[in-house]
Amino acid sequence: MDRADRADRPARGHDLSRRSVLATAAALAAVAAATSPAPAAGGQARGRRAPRADRFVDNRFWTSYEDWRTGTAEGTAVVAAGRPGLRIARPAGRTDYADPHTGRTAAWEYARWTSPTHRSTVPATELIASWNAHTPAGTWLQVELTGTYADGTKSPWFVMGRWTAGDDKEADIRRTSVDDQTDGKSTVWTDTLALNDAAAGPRVVAYRLRLTLYRTPGATTTPTVWRLGAMASAVPDRFTVPASEPGPAKELTVPRYSQEIHVGQYPEYDNGGEAWCSPTSSQMIIEYWGRKPKPEDLAWVDPSYADPQVCHAARQTFDYQYKGCGNWPFNAAYAATYTDLQGVVTRLATLTELEQLIAAGIPAITSQSFLKEELTGAGYGTAGHLMTVIGFTADGDVIANDPASPTNEAVRRVYKRREFENIWLRTKRYNSTGKVVSGSGGVCYLYFPVKLTAAQRQALAAVGIR
Template sequence: MLNVALTRFTVPPPAPGDCWTSDDQPTGFPAAQLVPSWTAHTPPGSWIEVELQAVTADGRRTRWYVMGRWSERGGPRTSVAGQGDEDGDVAVDTFVARRPVAAYRVRVRACGPGVRVGGLAVMASAQPPPHPEGSPPSGLGPVELAVPEHWQHAHAGHHPEYDGGGANWCGPAATAMVLGFWGREPGDLGEVGGGCPHPAVDHAARGTYDSSYLGTGNWPFNVAYAGTFGLRGFVTRLRSAAELERLVRSGIPVVVSLSFKERELPGAGYSTSGNLIVVTGFTAEGDVRVNDPAVPDGRVRRVYPRAAFEHVWLRSSGSGGIAYVLHPPEVSLPESDGNW
């Protein structure tokens, strides 16, 4: 089983310019990747910077890597490119180690007054396998959550300043679907919608756009955006459709990241180098029910074969099982094996 550990931190309210730094967090295994995620309140003119420092297996500390500068309103909302060195690099939202990581620290800097960090988590994982094993169906019968449908291609050409909608907006569409499921859609939609049928997607694009990556698919930024509407959230790695099902059967839809050729995922009808979709349920046979915003024909509700879905989602050439989980504080998560 893939080694994954998610650690949550409580960050006290910082004064402007202050930094909060965690203690060393042992990973418990040689980690290859670290992904932080957070929710925060940043008044106008304020923002936060999140950094990671790794401790290598031989006990040496790396330098601090900036994992994101974020504010609710943008300015800044950016990842930081060009940080690679002999120890690792930052690939938009992921620290990719070049030497095995035995521990890490996380640091949050408050830039401006009134900053509050509602939640902070770091996922550490080993390198996912190239050919993951599948999981058997639970046999518990069908389940499906009533997640609203948003089709990203209906927004083609919207807001060029936020990567232009259409094929580029799987993240905003997925996050907007989950916000809609929880009844947490934004109220100020007129200023971004432009008469489109689902302006919540445009709003999510504005709220997640990464000005360095030049896109809306930054995983922690999608979590942070959802946090501005009162949801808790985190990025993690799941290791099977069985873990997905535990969350869905607890009433929690899950956003997952995967990539595939059209022939690898029957029923999709397209190929992608990276797509975010919402897992909404399972059939009696264990196949995966999803809302897939990237489908070419607008029929967002799909059922994907379990074995094919697990393969393209969990393999190392894809996302390695990346998911982000969003839920209200009053909705409890099921028990886990340490990855949520």
Template sequence: MARFPALASLAAVACLVALAPGLPAAAHPGVTHDEQISFHRWQTFPQWYAGEAHGTLAVPGPRPFLTIGRPAGTTDFTDPHTGVTRTWEYATWTSRTQRVGFGASELVASWNADAPEGTWLQVEMQGTYTNGEATPWYVMGRWAKGDQDIKRSSVDGQGDPYSTIWTDTFSIDDVTRGVLLQDYRLRLTLYRAPGSHAAPRVYQAGAMTSNVPDRFTVTPSAGHIAWGKELPVPRYSQNIHVGQYPEYDGGGEAWCSPTSTEMVTEFWGRKPTPADLAWVDPSYADPQVDHAARNTYDYTYEGAGNWPFNTAYAASYGLTGIVTRLHSLDEAERFIAAGIPVVTSQSFLASELSGANYSTSGHLFVIVGFTATGDVVVNDPASSSDDAVRNVYKRAEFEQVWLRTKRHRADGSVGSGSGGVAYIIAPTWKPLPRVAGSDNW
């Protein structure tokens, strides 16, 4: 399991739950919403064309993409998870520098790509601190659509005197020192087997930058934007998969993220084909959940909760998927009003979320709507059956456990919270609602 610094987000959450009732968190005064969040993405032909290309080709069209043109060269890569060394042709693209607009304490990159058999890609970020020093080039993920060529993975052990990569999240080690991230750029390296005509196609690359202050509580939002609206999102339970394929994060009890991702992917009418699912034991119900777990699995983290790997999985079915933060349930309501479900990440004690009946250090579920009185309707994969997945949680309780960055564990120690992390997954043709910080949606 990945290790998380006290102030970092719950990157690559474990999704394990405990049925013990737990202890109530100590009371803290409410705080204002003073978080800073920005999301920027590269996806248009002019954006691809303007980047620094070494062997990549920007292709215009209804959905522009970046691919390999004339490779920049060949390189040998030894997969640390198999020990196999292979030679690959490669090409690179580096974005223009993107200013954050504030001092950021975290960055999470996400990408949308198709990587057919015999291809894969690596995503890196490099930035400048507010003191003028540069970060290293950090690997944010090595990604393939399947697992036959490389083992999809994050990279451990990356850091410098100011920051660390925690699985899928760039995190400033100590914000009180005053050294934060002021700008960044992304580098994509595309790989293919030598002489192959196959190549990755990258349709989108982006990053969420944020500075969310320490907070145990948040001021409740006003609501009344999507009250009484509920989306017909398919319902899948992770718990019916307990014991299945333990090589992928121990089996179904830890599959909240891919189960949530699969629910939303299928809401948009996309799903694995029968041929895709042929590897799954035919006696297993909902084999697409097993498939999602395998194809989001991070072989370094040893879990299926890597945030950008989940949105990349959804995007591999022709959708748009991003990892971002939202400021409030009001913003989540805007997505529901637009017909877009939202996957959220949160941690809580059983006593903090009435009706959940479990405690968790990190869990994902899907906001599918709101009741007529503003409570949150979710598809919670930590349910006993598909029929039991729909749950209603009290609005004020939900908003606290989702948006806070600090929480008290059952033993009284202090843990971290996600600070409003969300997956946004939708068709490429569907406009996303404008929310604060979405500078080029």
């Protein structure tokens, strides 16, 4: 892809019109005031803080023993010891799955869990699900979402992802998003359910998730899911965002990896390193938390290639439908394949929130799109790019490990605060032809361990992650 318009997510990326019209902040406030949050079924709202007025994001994740005991179980059981989760206790049914990416049709037995209805604290224009799971060979999972609109109607069950950590063609399915899903009000764009017309269409005010666990018939192995949830958001429609005041300076020591040194390597995974910004960023933070692939995981990589773990991350995040490594939930799920590591996809509202995470020792992977002249020092423009924010200078400027750098040594960059916050948090922008297109609206990945310090728990709770 041309460097002037590089994108890790070309097919689902930010030049699509799915966010072309989002609600204004005033309209959002009016709707939010008229729709006061109600406790969700099953007691799941217990202990949850009311959202701040400046946040347009609602996160709900099921993670605890009490969480998993809510909802409807069909053959699933709760793992009570150690890290709580869901597993197959007994098959609830059996089905054939024709894998469109291998041509193989196979029988699978399955069990299923459906969440209680969660009423969002914001009337949403977009929803993104994410999950953390262990999927031994011959197992996989499917995540679906159904929304309730403000007019009382419900969407069908939309598939938000079919996922496995494995990629043995004979034993595993190919992890995949599912195209061509719409009910005329909302459409799934790879990993995001978005309203077709956020200004005129009814918002999503509540939703349920359905998790189906699959395994080879007669097997005793099972997937185990530790975290499942979604981020619902209604970010105001804006070309520019309010400026924030700099907070305390801090820089985290995060490994530096360049995607550019992998150009041409393993082109079957999204044409090689040129498009590997997402898995490269993921690998940086995975290793920041002290996790690495095992030597046997890297045995397939050409030994002459530097940083084989980046090639591994690209392979493990590849979405066979999207044909890229930039599927947001797939990256979070990959991070969570490492021992006691968790991953979520969310949105942040301000650089101040990101500063609070950095202060607590939690780096973030941010998604942004910009023209070359909009980010001083980047040296390129992009329709969609992921980088790792690792700190802030004394002046409040952003310190980022930008994988779109020629060498590992050149990965550390300092970007101007005002420029960075605008290209990351805005929802609309002009592309290189002058066309109005969309921005990510503050999308980021957060990876963090199961065992957290009090400061880390507080920082995550402040942005709605528990």
